[in-house]
Structures are given as C-alpha cells and as structure tokens.
Amino acid sequence: MAHLLGTQSLHVALPDRVLLDDVTVGIDEGDRIGVVGRNGDGKSTLLRLLARAQEPDEGRVTVRGGVRVGVLTQQDEATVGASVRDRVVGDRPEYEWASDARIRDVLAGLLGGIDLDAPLTGLSGGQLRRVHLAELLVGDWDVLLLDEPTNHLDVEGIAWLAEHLRRRWSAKDGGLVVITHDRWFLDAVCTRMWEVHDGIVEPFEGGYAAYVLQRVERDRQAAAIESKRQNLMRKELAWLRRGAPARTSKPKFRIDAANELIAGEPPVRDTVALTQLATSRLGRDVIDVLDVDAGYGDTTVLEDVTLHIGPADRIGILGPNGAGKSTLLALITGDLEPLAGRVKRGKTVTVRQVSQRLEGLQEHLDSRVSDVVGRYRTTFTAGRDEVSPGQLLERLGFTAAHQKVQVKALSGGQQRRLDLLLTLLEEPNVLVLDEPTNDMDTDMLAAMEDLLDTWPGPLLVVSHDRYLLERITDTQYAVLDGTVRHVPGGVEQYLALRAASEEAAAGSASSRATGAGSSGAAGSGSGAGGAGTSGSGGSSAGAAVLSGAEAHAAQKELGAIERRMQKLEKQTESLHAKLAGHDQSDYQGLQEITAQLQEVERENEELEERWLELSEQLG
Numbered sequence: 001m002a003h004l005l006g007t008q009s010l011h012v013a014l015p016d017r018v019l020l021d022d023v024t025v026g027i028d029e030g031d032r033i034g035v036v037g038r039n040g041d042g043k044s045t046l047l048r049l050l051a052r053a054q055e056p057d058e059g060r061v062t063v064r065g066g067v068r069v070g071v072l073t074q075q076d077e078a079t080v081g082a083s084v085r086d087r088v089v090g091d092r093p094e095y096e097w098a099s100d101a102r103i104r105d106v107l108a109g110l111l112g113g114i115d116l117d118a119p120l121t122g123l124s125g126g127q128l129r130r131v132h133l134a135e136l137l138v139g140d141w142d143v144l145l146l147d148e149p150t151n152h153l154d155v156e157g158i159a160w161l162a163e164h165l166r167r168r169w170s171a172k173d174g175g176l177v178v179i180t181h182d183r184w185f186l187d188a189v190c191t192r193m194w195e196v197h198d199g200i201v202e203p204f205e206g207g208y209a210a211y212v213l214q215r216v217e218r219d220r221q222a223a224a225i226e227s228k229r230q231n232l233m234r235k236e237l238a239w240l241r242r243g244a245p246a247r248t249s250k251p252k253f254r255i256d257a258a259n260e261l262i263a264g265e266p267p268v269r270d271t272v273a274l275t276q277l278a279t280s281r282l283g284r285d286v287i288d289v290l291d292v293d294a295g296y297g298d299t300t301v302l303e304d305v306t307l308h309i310g311p312a313d314r315i316g317i318l319g320p321n322g323a324g325k326s327t328l329l330a331l332i333t334g335d336l337e338p339l340a341g342r343v344k345r346g347k348t349v350t351v352r353q354v355s356q357r358l359e360g361l362q363e364h365l366d367s368r369v370s371d372v373v374g375r376y377r378t379t380f381t382a383g384r385d386e387v388s389p390g391q392l393l394e395r396l397g398f399t400a401a402h403q404k405v406q407v408k409a410l411s412g413g414q415q416r417r418l419d420l421l422l423t424l425l426e427e428p429n430v431l432v433l434d435e436p437t438n439d440m441d442t443d444m445l446a447a448m449e450d451l452l453d454t455w456p457g458p459l460l461v462v463s464h465d466r467y468l469l470e471r472i473t474d475t476q477y478a479v480l481d482g483t484v485r486h487v488p489g490g491v492e493q494y495l496a497l498r499a500a501s502e503e504a505a506a507g508s509a510s511s512r513a514t515g516a517g518s519s520g521a522a523g524s525g526s527g528a529g530g531a532g533t534s535g536s537g538g539s540s541a542g543a544a545v546l547s548g549a550e551a552h553a554a555q556k557e558l559g560a561i562e563r564r565m566q567k568l569e570k571q572t573e574s575l576h577a578k579l580a581g582h583d584q585s586d587y588q589g590l591q592e593i594t595a596q597l598q599e600v601e602r603e604n605e606e607l608e609e610r611w612l613e614l615s616e617q618l619g
Helices: 043-050 084-089 094-098 101-110 125-137 155-168 183-189 208-221 224-242 255-261 271-282 325-333 359-364 369-374 389-395 412-425 442-452 466-472 490-513 519-535 538-545 548-581 587-618
Strands: 003-013 018-023 026-028 032-036 058-063 069-072 143-147 175-179 192-197 200-205 287-296 299-309 314-318 340-345 351-354 380-382 385-387 430-434 459-462 475-480 483-486
Touching (some): 003 043, 018 043, 026 175, 043 175, 043 192, 101 125, 101 155, 155 183, 200 208, 314 466, 325 351, 359 412, 369 412, 385 389, 389 412, 412 430, 466 490, 475 490, 490 587
Parallel strands (some): 314 475, 430 459
Antiparallel strands (some): 003 058
C-alpha cells in the first residue's frame, strides 16, 4: 500500500510535561485509524500536527506529493452574512452540485430539515457542526482527519456517517484518522487503532473490540500496578464478547484468546442482587406514566404515553433531536405536569437528573473538588462495597492533584464526572442521565459504566452514544411522532423504524406530486409507482422476495411475536419481584425462581432474533 502521510520523530513539550516524544507514525492507502487516549494526552495535538496546522518542537510531517488532506476540528465558526449554502457548496450553480451524487448524499444525510438559505449565525451548535462536517465531506480528499465528528450527531446521523466513511473509498484507497469517544463508531469504521498515552502513540490492529483484547493482554503482562485498569478492561471485554451479535460476529481478533481471557468473568451486573436491593429501597411501585398527553402551552409534544418503570429497570431513550425526549424526562422527574392522564409515583421515590447543562455544579464553581465532595457524606455503597468519596473520585479518574483544584478549573469531562458523582452521593433512588458521555474519553466512559453497574435502582438514559445505551441499559424505548413505544430490537429496530417513516413520507410526497393527471392516468401511474418502489431501495428488498401470501403470514407472525414479548416482559418483572421478596434462606425456592427467570429470558432472546429476521424480510 502506498504511503500517504506520516511523521518522523515528533516532539512536543508543554511547560509542565512532554506531550509527545519521538513519535513516528504513518498513514497508508486503505488505513482507517481510530485514535483513543485520556483527555489531555495529546490526541488533538497529534491531529493538528498531521494536518500541518501546528509545528512540532522537533521532528517533521511528510506528505506524499499531490495528496489532498481534509480536516475537521472541534471549533465550529459561524461567518456573519454567510448562509448554509455558501458554506457547503460555495458559489457553484445549483444544476452543477445537485447533479453530484456525493453532494446529494451528504445533504440528505446531514442537513435534512436545515434550510440551505438559513444564515450560519442563526443555527444551533448541533446544526453548525453538521454544516461544517457537510462542507468537508462534499470535497474530494485522499485523507480525512476528523476530530470528534460525532459530537452533536444523533444515532441516525452517526450511523449515516459510519456508512458514508465505509463506502467513501474502495478498501485499498484513501486514508482516515478519527478521534472519537464513540466506541460503536470506532468498531464500525476503523481497522486500526492508535492509543496516545505517556508521550507515545501505540498502534493496535483492528477496531475498538480488538484494541480492548490487545490492551488486556498487554496489561496482563505488565506489572501489578496495572491491575485496576486490567480488571476494568476485562469487564468491558466480557461484555463485548457476550454482547450484541453484530459486534461478536466481526472476527477482528482471536476469539479463542478472548474467550480464555474472560473465562470465569462474571456478568457486568449482578442483576439478582441489584433487584433485591432496589425492591427493598423502593417497593414494587416506582413511576407509572398513564395515558399522558404532555406539552407546553397550547402545543402538545407527546400523546397517549404509557410507561411503567419498575424498581430495577434500566431504560434507554432513543429519538431524533426535537422528538420530545426532554419532555418525557421532565414528566418522569416531575418538572412538567401532564396535560392529560397522570404520573403515579411511589411514596419513597426521589428522582435526580444529571443534565447536559451541569446545573448541579453551579453553586460549587469556586470550591475545591475535595471540599465539595466532603460536604455530602463520608461513605457510599457501591454494590456490596462501602467506599469513601475519595475512592469514588479515584475510580472516576480524579488524581490527588485534581481533587485540590477549583471546580471551575476542571475540564468539561471532569466536570461531567463530578456532577454524576455528586448526584450519586445524594442517594436518590431513581437516576436520570441526559447525554452523560459528552467530553469523556473511552477510559473514563468505561469507568463510569463500571460505577453505574452497581447502581441499585431504576436508571433512565438519554444518549446518542449507541455503545453506552447497549452497555448499561437492558431495554430501550423510542420517542417517535409524538408517541413513546418499546423497541425490543434496540437501536437496530429504532433505525429501521426511522428509515421506514422517512421512506413513507417521501412516498407520500411523491404521490401528491404525481397525482395531478387524469383519474385514469393517476390510477395507472399509482400501480406502476408501487411496483417500482417495491423493487428498489434497500428497505424494500425483503418485500420484493416475499410473495403477497408470504408477506401477510410474516406480518401476522411479527404481531404475534410482539404480543408474546410483551407478556414475557411482564412475566420477567413478576419473577424479579418474586425473587426479591422470597425467603433468602430458601435456596431451593430461589433456584427454582431463577431457573424460571432464565427460561423466560432465553425465550425472549429467541423471539427477538426471530423479530429482527422477519423485520428484515418485510423491509
């Protein structure tokens, strides 16, 4: 493979430490490289050096002649007087850029719903980020250097970006270097990893899952001082190997080696113990949202919402920006009263929310971290262990030096971790997290997930981080078209529903546009258009394979499966409650209930697999 660009003996020093020392790396054609490392260890500096936007103290960057390099930084600027169209396509005439398949794809994938004539200064931060990303992707580049491209993108936007980058070049062409904390994205796109740490750049083969395996092996061979990190990575590896089939089906690392490493590793959460503790704290009735309409003033955002939150439920909330996820959270936290219906709460329920705006830290900005934490409590129960707040701070990456600084001097990721810790120290019994992963590196995300694994109560999470949702929640709900619905197929089912909704909307618009002819012509055209739609487009491929009778039978089976899964969900809740209330000295009785629970969960998993299979066939 031909060399595209690289570095030779880079050295970058800060006043207090060496950031990069004698770093030599290269990017060849076909490379798809993900960059990970702790915040402040030099990831963005490395990208700026590769882009030649920053000069090293020593060493040099070499670029093969004629190689075009495109760069996305974390800074999004809104030029006064410029429109979205000006930024993305410049002054090119519309007939020219509208005929370009790549530009049409980028506009549809990133700027749907954004007026091309809107001024940049009137856009939100998320919209401006999409515009900058679109501006870059419509260009013709040999190498793309992307610094946190998934920031402000929702689940659909991230999935689109991953697919775009996978097919942007052929397998042996182009080069990509991407910094992101989105671990699903890293696994979906990257074939190599660079870990920036302690002044060096350490390479790993494969995506994020392969990196975790190799890092565990490295840590196993290291000294005993690395034991904490090793155990955390082993836990994450165990989840990766036991997790979603889409991840485990990728043979990017040696399966036998992974299985050997996680032999005897317990599940990431002790579900039985957490359920028992949660039920003892909360009882069986927690929060029930019953036939609720919700909104603001005369505007209704959600209609006929029914959601039951049990004592140990871990729920992920999915939905596009503006769909009503924040409205649903406000109903649950009690910050919003319903327009119709009611929200029923248990007598002992106390809800706390960790928000994107870090509201819980505002009164502590001028205080030192250790002083703030000391005001809460001297011990905290994490699973079966009693730990001090200082130990919790260490688990979340706060060194002794960090604990002595003022809160306002912390980085964004550190403030977010501290806000979570203070919320936990308040000891609520229902925890709500709104986009908790912003500004965190992959190590800190793993540490946060490890801490949340010991949370003994209902957990509701709104996040565009697909990996996080799959990792710490057990069931997902989608906020779509003003309703809230259970999605047993998780993120994949949600994306399929969104794609089907958009396709239906596009088909409806097309029908209205072509319905101006005579009634006979309209009828004829409608039949032809229907046939054409069935035979084309990715989401309709399954319908083209099934005959009418087969499609009807599949749809009927799908409905039966959904009804059965709803019954199994209620049965699971009942068994969890039964297990929690059972005499703990009756080991035989506990074993029988556990066996019933395992059988119900096994049947549910089989039904989910069949549900996904039928959904793909039906499109």
